[in-house]
Amino acid sequence: MQSIHYNDNVFINCPFDAKYKSLFDAMVFAIHDCGFIPRCALEEEDASQVRIDKIYSIIADCRYGIHDISRTELDKGSGLPRFNMPLELGVFLGAKKFGIEEQERKKCLILDAEPYRYQQFISDIAGQDIQAHNNSAREVIARVRNWLRAASRRETIPSGGIIWERYQEFKEKLPQMAREGQLIVEELIFNDYTSMVTQWLRIKAD
Structure with missing residues (x-):
């Protein structure tokens, strides 16, 4: 069944580690401030559901997707590359290409740390605007805002x-x-953080 928020949902495909957290937090805030709903694999902790199935489900619910491939690099421990982000990007593009009805209307933003760096490891997307x-x-924040404005054509952003x-x-x-909610900033999970963002933006708008 199509999500009632399909046209507002934005799938985030990015690293979830401490090194990326400042970028992730800024991205989530920007998506909310633009009037959209950020969605990602961190929103549910269901051990009964296979992770890739959860990702399939979230992608199906989202018209928009933001994919940061900047961390497709060799892992210092294993010496192997990290391919989670390119894999999820491929799932999103596949849903757009082969999906039916609303899935064909998907739009995505692909981010990288440096211009043209992606051509060294994922040249198949060279024709897209990275x-x-x-x-x-x-x-x-600037990249996300400008893309959502162009992709959605909403004039309220x-x-x-x-x-x-x-x-x-x-x-x-x-x-x-966080203190008022009996929480600690360093321990906020995704759902805590998004609740704080929406609460603050609501107060700011009043």
Whole structure:
């Protein structure tokens, strides 16, 4: 069954480790501030569901997808490359190509750390417009905002500069909000964080 929020849902395909967290948090905030709903594999912890099946389900629910392939690099421990992000990008593109009805309307943003770096390891997407964020949270916000504005054609989306300013305000308020909710910032899970973002944006809008 098609999600009732299909046209608002944005699938996030990116690393979930500490090194990427500042970019991830900024991305989630930007998606919310643009009026969309961020979705990712962190939203559910269901041990009875195979991870790839969960990803299939979330992708099916999302018209939009943001795929950061900047961390497709050799793992220091195993010496092998990390292919989770390219795999999930392939699933998303496959759903768009071979899906029916609403799935054919999918749109995606592909991010990398540096311009043209992706051509060294995933040349099949060379014809697509890959955006570089240079590992900057501010640039992530700008890239996400500009893409959502163009992809959705919604005229209510604020500028990247305004979103960045609001994000700085939110980060200042976050520790207090967490304490009031009997939470610790460093221990916030995805659902905690998104709840804080939506709560703050709602208060800001009043």
